[in-house]
Amino acid sequence: MAASTQAPKAAAVADYDVIVVGAGIMGSCVAHAAAFRGARALLLERFDLLHHLGSSHGESRTIRDAYPKAQYPPMVRLARRLWADAEAEAGYRVLTPAPQLSMGPRSNASLLSAIKSAGAEEVDLAAKWGGAFRVPDGWVTAVSEHGGGVLNATKAVAMFQALAVKKGAVVRDKTEVVDIRTGPEGGVVVTTSTGEEFHGAKCVVTVGAWTSKLVRSVAGLELPIQPLHTMVLYWRVKPGRERELTAESGFPTFSSYGDPHVYSTPSLELPGLIKINYDSGPPCDPDSRDWASGGGDVAERVARWIEEFMPDHVEATDGPVSRQSCMYSMTPDKDFVIDFLGGEFGNDVVVGAGFSGHGFKMGPAVGRILAEMAMDGEARTAAEAGVELGHFRINRFEGDPKGNAKN
Numbered sequence: 001m002a003a004s005t006q007a008p009k010a011a012a013v014a015d016y017d018v019i020v021v022g023a024g025i026m027g028s029c030v031a032h033a034a035a036f037r038g039a040r041a042l043l044l045e046r047f048d049l050l051h052h053l054g055s056s057h058g059e060s061r062t063i064r065d066a067y068p069k070a071q072y073p074p075m076v077r078l079a080r081r082l083w084a085d086a087e088a089e090a091g092y093r094v095l096t097p098a099p100q101l102s103m104g105p106r107s108n109a110s111l112l113s114a115i116k117s118a119g120a121e122e123v124d125l126a127a128k129w130g131g132a133f134r135v136p137d138g139w140v141t142a143v144s145e146h147g148g149g150v151l152n153a154t155k156a157v158a159m160f161q162a163l164a165v166k167k168g169a170v171v172r173d174k175t176e177v178v179d180i181r182t183g184p185e186g187g188v189v190v191t192t193s194t195g196e197e198f199h200g201a202k203c204v205v206t207v208g209a210w211t212s213k214l215v216r217s218v219a220g221l222e223l224p225i226q227p228l229h230t231m232v233l234y235w236r237v238k239p240g241r242e243r244e245l246t247a248e249s250g251f252p253t254f255s256s257y258g259d260p261h262v263y264s265t266p267s268l269e270l271p272g273l274i275k276i277n278y279d280s281g282p283p284c285d286p287d288s289r290d291w292a293s294g295g296g297d298v299a300e301r302v303a304r305w306i307e308e309f310m311p312d313h314v315e316a317t318d319g320p321v322s323r324q325s326c327m328y329s330m331t332p333d334k335d336f337v338i339d340f341l342g343g344e345f346g347n348d349v350v351v352g353a354g355f356s357g358h359g360f361k362m363g364p365a366v367g368r369i370l371a372e373m374a375m376d377g378e379a380r381t382a383a384e385a386g387v388e389l390g391h392f393r394i395n396r397f398e399g400d401p402k403g404n405a406k407n
Helices: 025-036 072-090 109-118 125-129 153-166 208-219 298-309 360-376 380-385
Strands: 016-021 041-044 095-105 139-151 170-172 177-182 188-192 197-205 226-237 253-256 262-265 273-278 322-330 337-340 349-353
Touching: 016 025, 016 188, 016 360, 025 041, 025 153, 025 349, 025 360, 041 153, 041 197, 072 095, 072 109, 072 153, 072 360, 072 380, 095 109, 109 139, 139 253, 153 170, 153 360, 177 208, 197 208, 197 360, 208 322, 208 349, 226 298, 273 298, 337 360, 349 360, 360 380
Parallel strands: 016 041, 016 197, 041 170, 095 253, 197 349
Antiparallel strands: 095 139, 177 188, 188 197, 226 273, 226 322, 253 262, 262 273, 337 349
């Protein structure tokens, strides 16, 4: 028998070790974490880098250690360490520390759990911040002196992208991913709207409000992640009160657990203005939002809160001075999705999504966890930090009336 002259077929070699789809805070942190470990990382973004169409833009996000659910404080503590590491690596700061004030009815179990998790202590608000707040009888007001802070969101995303590139990652914007499939000889093939293909050993999906659409398209999996259109609102501080409400003077980030649930950062990025927001908004399609009025009655709800709780310090009569659109990606339980996609993809595709309006602060921690899951099949950093990833699995939605996801 004549010997074959055809050379044996070589094993396919992936162009990249990790392909990250979506360059918001989570995807940028994944790319950085992977590249930091020496992986060949590719970060793909559908829109321009640092765009304002998703959930990672703007001048500020809160960071706080006061959480009702036990799974989050360990992740926040891990994230704080990683924020500091990234700032040291970059040579500049994106986090301004501040106290964290939690307040609401003493009967609110979630509030009491958050206060306990942060080790916060009850304070007299009038003595602490000069009567900036008026709270009803029966409310509890507790402060974690070192638990809060303000993150410059867009600057933070840019920082992690720059650090990823410095470590060798490739970043591509205006590159819309329309398909992810298993490779003929292992790994994944990522296809863009222009027909371009990228081959990778692993893939991490971090596309925010577009997650349900992409996952449904590539895997036929229904994730109950509902985008909400919310508004970032800045209000004018009343004359003579401007300095009192600044981060420089020690004014806190705060959460009010009444109805509505309101949160705020101290006056920082826009002098004379303070950001006070309602923690929700109406459902939306991320590809066809109503930019003019899509935020519903968010501003009206916050204005009523200001008139009741901060009437001497913040002007609400004429509405907010500035409104900026943003989105939440809500799960039914408001817990994140951090899991392998499974099915035909096995452990080759990892999903990070459904951050439900409170994930930005944990970006570096989530990024490292997702990178480790993709590269190692497990997340050692999460285990070492005490983060229980079981709360974030895709298959927890099985049988839920609001979603029919199957693993």
